[in-house]
Amino acid sequence: MAKDKKLVEAITSMDTDFAQWYTDVVKKAELIDYSSIKGCMVIKPAGYAIWENIQHELDRRFKETGVENVYMPMFIPESLLQKEKDHVEGFAPEVAWVTQGGLSPLQERLCVRPTSETLFCDFYANDIQSYRDLPKCYNQWCSVVRWEKETRPFLRSREFLWQEGHTAHATAEEAEERTIQMLNVYADFCEEVLAIPVIRGRKTEKEKFAGAEATYTIEALMHDGKALQSGTSHNFGDGFAKAFNIQYTDKDNKLQYVHQTSWGMTTRLIGAIIMVHGDDSGLVLPPAIAPTQVMVIPIQQRKDGVLEEAEKLREALGKAGLRVKMDDSEKSPGWKFSEQEMRGIPIRVELGPKDIEAGKCVLVRRDTREKTECALADAPAAAASLLEAIQKDMFERAKAHRDSHITDVKTYEMFKDAVENKPGFIRAMWCGDVACEDRIKEDTTATARCMPLKEEEAISDVCVCCGKPAHKLVYWGKAY
């Protein structure tokens, strides 16, 4: 029983210590374990199953837009990494270097990919010749390595899983269109599937990706009021094309450089799910992404007929297309409830001898703990519509939380006060000068999260930091 005890022991309350609460949840919901390699984690079945569902749904949405999957090598020769100046400056300090292959030292060091722009460019330089070869819309699912100093499960680890899309286009307009298209795929996925509302915006020059002309981002607000960058989409213009000489012959037989994009989402999304939806009993999974949507828990299961009826119910729920399991282990119903809650399974169905006699069962929502009774025959339909309601309500709750944690400020005093006392996004005007951005970060630790794509009314006409004329509205915040 040692294992059960660990699981249902109270976890740290999120209000007491949010960071510790997070760590408790990832461990006790059995999403990950630490490994012998500092900063690298083991993703356990409960965690990996969430990632599989994310992959499956994102991949489907990518393919609908014409994306094809490929696989590039995991190594990048040092000389290749160095071809694009900004890019190497951004990544070289945090890569892992392979210096020996088998028993011999390598002639040239290879880094383990931190991202694969350089590999795709090297490939496209050979593969693209004519306008008929364009566009190329390739994506890969893989792991990447960034030698971070401070690590946290899912949020920042030395190795993480992700997808990286890399496209090449004939024109600048088409590249920009693809950049925004993929940002919208990401945003819709977060809102419709993960029930996480996001701000779609553009990064400042300071915050953009190493080598990009423009970086777009979706920013989500965690329960503690910190922001999480949840997906990014970059427009490279023809910068990489010039560095790697990726040219095509256009219809008039002239050589032109391609225009490129890249876009990525990572296992960090699992961290977002935890921090947006979780509570003091553990994980709360949106039904659309939950590996198990319904857990049937028999009560007094040793009594005649209880397990048989519970099994019938499980089968009926499964036939209705729900992802359902039954917990018929020897643990007490109380333990089982706690486990199901810790793991964030959206609905639990309780079924005991009295329920069976009355021909009914009890459905309990994980998110609100609300109980409803229904006739056994109606359970599949009732559970299905409850799952829909949970998905919708979880989004609405997260959105209400996010919207109530946005503070508009006009002065620097208000800004500093908000960072200190009002967790969440701060909306404030900015002149566009990186000096102000640097000062704000130094004074408050808040960073420019993004400039929203959707037009929003100006808050004032001067920069919140320096007081000079300002036209850019920025979402600021502390971030993971």
Added chain:
Amino acid sequence: MAKDKKLVEAITSMDTDFAQWYTDVVKKAELIDYSSIKGCMVIKPAGYAIWENIQHELDRRFKETGVENVYMPMFIPESLLQKEKDHVEGFAPEVAWVTQGGLSPLQERLCVRPTSETLFCDFYANDIQSYRDLPKCYNQWCSVVRWEKETRPFLRSREFLWQEGHTAHATAEEAEERTIQMLNVYADFCEEVLAIPVIRGRKTEKEKFAGAEATYTIEALMHDGKALQSGTSHNFGDGFAKAFNIQYTDKDNKLQYVHQTSWGMTTRLIGAIIMVHGDDSGLVLPPAIAPTQVMVIPIQQRKDGVLEEAEKLREALGKAGLRVKMDDSEKSPGWKFSEQEMRGIPIRVELGPKDIEAGKCVLVRRDTREKTECALADAPAAAASLLEAIQKDMFERAKAHRDSHITDVKTYEMFKDAVENKPGFIRAMWCGDVACEDRIKEDTTATARCMPLKEEEAISDVCVCCGKPAHKLVYWGKAY
């Protein structure tokens, strides 16, 4: 048109130069491209889509047996790799070493996983405590690195994609059962989905996996008569458990070592598909694994109504659940036929103005090139049943080829003659002495592929090499 030309240029005939034929097919069917990293390949969309189908179907079969997916770090600290003596001896000479992380040298070298037994053992040592935690049946899909000197696309590359299953059990019997169960999953998958007949067998001591008590294998015969090891399943007994101290408390509260297995299949399977089914026009894909099963090719497509009818037909075939595409590019029908053949698409549907007038279309099988006509309305049903026939016929043809390339020999002279003059498997008796195995390899380059699991009648009662009494029947052959 440069691209088209490249594609339909004749490839080397397989009878002239099988190795060059293979290289031509992987390149011209656009399965891979070479990369800047020696021995690592780029898997292009047409190649990766085959791998996705393999993954999807294998993963489904794994999960039906209770396997759960996880993800382990890609790095192994040197000290961890060294814990099991045979294992480190087998792998240390061919791993890539990371010696620097970011700007600092590492205190301990990390190898990029060549396989993950040591990582799973390290994890299981902490994760398994009681008999209630058993069995553990975990699998991961990932890439691994082995610093090979000679490389060939799909067959042997420095980085390749695979799945590796790692299980832990309470008893030796259960571990053996799982080892055989997974071998059978592999064999059934090869025969039912890839249409590749395999011999299920056990490896000799010399050929078994580094650290295993027993290695089981499925061996397929390529068109040129060489064998390809297509999947392996290992029983580790409690060897790794003792090296890593993986113990559990049994029902009587006594400490016991677990018994472990591992099993893997790789992108090498794509090489097997090419070399078993391909012909001088390129790839021939079994319908069950083909990313595109049917290609609709309009004839005289500029004539009124042709494209519309072709599109209607494509839709109807898609609605019937077939994976169908239409090639309405500006190329000539002849080019399109050659492309469809090079890519191995199982059926091409030709539809021109005369066909439309007659309310019919022409179905052409890729494997036999046989043409059949059918009424437009019957096309979906006709194509579906033709796909079934192709799948079945491809397996039967490969099996007939395999069976006609097995030579039984009783004497060493016959053995040497068979290696020289009769490409294929050689069945011969063996005394069990590694000295004979070594001598055979030195004299002939043939190796012991496996000792078949299915009982086969003895060929003689003495070893083909030394003449001493022998009870083991072995399949020998040259191998990739």
